[in-house]
Amino acid sequence: MKNIELDNVTLRFGDFTAVRNANLEIKAGEFFSFLGPSGCGKTTILRMISGFNEPSEGAIRIGGQDMAGIGPNDRPTALIFQNLALFPLMTVWENIAYGLRVRGLSKTDQRRRADELLDMIALPGQGDKMVSELSGGQRQRVAIARALAVEPAVLLLDEPLSALDLKLRQHMRAELRAIQQRTGVTFIYITHDQGEALTMSDRVAVMSQGELEQVATPSEIYSNPKTAFVATFVGENNPVSGHIIDVKNGHAVMDTAMGHLRARNDRNLSVGDKAMLFIRPERCQVANGEGGKENVVSTKVERLDLEGSYINLFARGADGGRFVVHMTNNQDIAHLQHNADVQIGFSADEAVALPATQMA
Amino acid sequence: MEAISSFRNRYGAILTTYVFVGCATWLIGMIVAPQLLMVQKSLMYSDPAAAAAVSQTKASTDRLFVEKGRAEREVRKVEADIQAGGAAEADQSGGGVFNPFGSSGNQNAGASVEELEARRDELIARLGQIDDEIAANDSALVDAEKAAQPRLGLQNYFELFSNDANRPIFFKTIWSSILVTLIALIVCYPVAFYLAVSASKETTALLMLGLIVPYWVNEILRTFSWLMLLSSNGLINQALIGIGLADTPIDWRSGNSAVLIGMVYAYILFMVFPIYNTVETLDKNQIEAARDLGAPRWMIHWTVVIPHAKPGIAVGCIMTFMLAAGSYAVPVMLGSTTSKWFTEIIYDQFYEGGNWGLGSAYAFVLLITCILFIMMMMRLFRVNLQDIAK
Missing domain, CATH: 1.10.287 (Helix Hairpins)
Structure with missing residues (x-):
C-alpha cells in the first residue's frame, strides 16, 4: 500500500500560480477529496499527482518514491477524466482491457480480466457493446473498471459525476464508496460539490486560489472550519464582522454592529484583531425573550420559506446584514410576520470567531 | 418533386432555383456530358x-x-x-531573234x-x-x-494492353502515384498531429501560413524551383558535396526521384488538411487517458489517434493519389525521357498523334483505375461516403 505525500508543492504557469505550497499526506486506502470552486487549483494537483504536470517547486512522493521525471504511463496511478475519455471506437471490454493490452497480456487474459471487472461493476455480459450504447451511469462504471484494470495504487477521479443527473449522482456516490471499500485502492476525488465530498470522503482538503485552506474529516470541516473561506464554502453560515475586545478560556468576545457576541476562539485571535463570527443557520433559535442563550441578536423578519421538514427564516440585523435560521417545522410561526421584531439566540460554543479573510 | 417543394418551403424560391440549376449544370455539364463524349470517342476505332x-x-x-x-x-x-x-x-547565241517561248x-x-x-x-x-x-x-x-x-469497337482499349511502350508507363504511373501517396502520408501525419494536438495557437497559425504561402505561387513556378534545387549543380547537390555526403552531383532527374519529390511537395496540403481536421476533433483526454493507462506513444497513435483519423487519412490518400495520377506539369518539368507519366502519353495521343479515340480510351482507363483505387481505400480503411463527407 502506498501513501502520497505532497511536499511544499508549487506550480506556476507563467505569472499565474495555480498551486502554492501544498503540504499534504494522503494515507493508503483513504478516500480523499479535494473540494473547491472551479479554478482553485484542485485539478492541477490531480494532474501533478498523475504526472501530466510537473511541480515547479517541491516534490510529490508515492509510497516514498519521488515521482519527479516519471511520466503518467509509469506511475502507479490511474486517472478518471471529467468526461471519462472512454475510447468510442472500441467495445466495452476493449476499453476495460486497454491497460492490459498495453502491458502485452494475451487476448484471452484481457477478456477474462475485463469480464471479471464487468461483474464487479455490475455490468455482466455487456462487454461486446459499444460505449455509445451504454447509459451515463454505466459509462461511469466502465471508466472506473478501465482504471482499476491496471491495478493502480491510487485512483484519481476528476469530477466524474458532474455530467450525471441528480438521482444517478446520488446512486453513484454510494457505488463509488462501495467500490473503494471493496478494492481498498486509494481514491483521490476532485469535486466542487460539497455534498459529494462530505458524504464519500474519509478526509477532505478545501482549496481556494491555489492554497489548501483546511485538511480534515468532513465533520471537522463542517463543525470547526479554520478559515472564513471554509466556513462559508462548506454549508451555510451567518457571518457577523467585528473586532475582538476580550479573550478568555478559549472564547472571544467580539464587538459587532449587533452588540457584543461570544464565540469559540479556535484560531487564538487576540484583542483588537479584526474578526468574523460564523454561526450555522441550524444552530440558531428564535429566542422569544426566554433568554438562556449566551448570544442574542435583535432582527426584523424579512420572510419565511417553507422547505418542508424545516422552515428558513430570513431576518435582517441592525447592520443590515442578513441572518438565516433553519427552524424545524414543529414551532409556532404565527408571530413571525413581515417586519416583526425577532430575537435570535445561539450559544457561544456553536459560534466560531475566525480571522477576517476572504469568504467564498 | 416532393423533395424540391419541401426544399423550397424551407429556403425560398431563389435559393431553390439556384441550387437545383447549379446541381443540374454541374452534374450534366461538368460530369455526365464530358464523360459520355469521351467514352463515345474512345469506342470509335479507326484502322x-x-x-x-x-x-x-x-x-x-x-x-x-x-x-x-x-x-x-x-x-x-x-x-x-x-x-x-x-x-x-x-x-x-540568238540575241536578235524574237522567241517568246x-x-x-x-x-x-x-x-x-x-x-x-x-x-x-x-x-x-x-x-x-x-x-x-x-x-x-x-x-x-x-x-x-x-x-x-471510324467504327464502333473496343480495339482502343485493347491497344493499351498490347502496346509495349505505353503499358509499362501506365502501371508505373499507378505504382508511383501510390508511392507518392505513401510518402506524403508519412510526411504529413506527424505534421498534422503536431498542428492539431501539440502546437500552441500562435505556432499553429504560423505553421499553417508556412504551409499555405507556397500555394500562392503558381504550380509551374513551384515545380520550376524544384528543378533548380535538384539540377546537377543545384542547391541540394552543392550542399551534399559541401558536407561530404556525395563526391559527384547526384542525377536526381534521370530516375523517378525528382518527379516523386516534386509531387509529394505539390500535394502536401491535400494530405495535411484532411488529417489535421479529423485529429482536431479527437478528444485530447483520450490521448491522456491512453498515456495514463501506460501506453507508449506509438501505441497511442496506433490504437487511439489513427483509428479516429481514418476518414481524414482516407480522404488525404484519395486526393493525393488522384492528383498524382493525373499530374501533368510536374512530370513534364521534373521528369526525363525515362520517367514519362501516363498523362503525357494521353496528351501525345490528342495533340501529337491526333488519335482522339485512343487518347480518350487511355484517359478513361486512368479514370476507372482511380475510381477502383478510391473504392479500395474506402474498403481498406472501412470508411463510407458519410464519414468522408464529415
Missing part, C-alpha cells in the same frame, strides 16, 4: 493501316496532278516551236521539227496514262476511305 492507305493514295494523286500540269505546259511549248520551224539554237531551260534547244513532233506525241501518250492513273486513284480512295472510317 491505322487503312488511314495510311488513304493518305498514300491522296499523295499519289497529288503527285500525278503536278506531273500532268508540267507535261501539258511542255506540249504547248513544243507545238509553238514546231510552228516556228524548229527550236531556237540557244538563248545566248525561249528560256534558258529549254530542253529541246536546237532540235529539229521531226524530233519535236516525236516529243509531242510521246507527251500526249503520257498525259493519257496520267488521266487513267488519277481515275484509278480516285476509285481506290473511295474504298480506302470507307475502310478507314
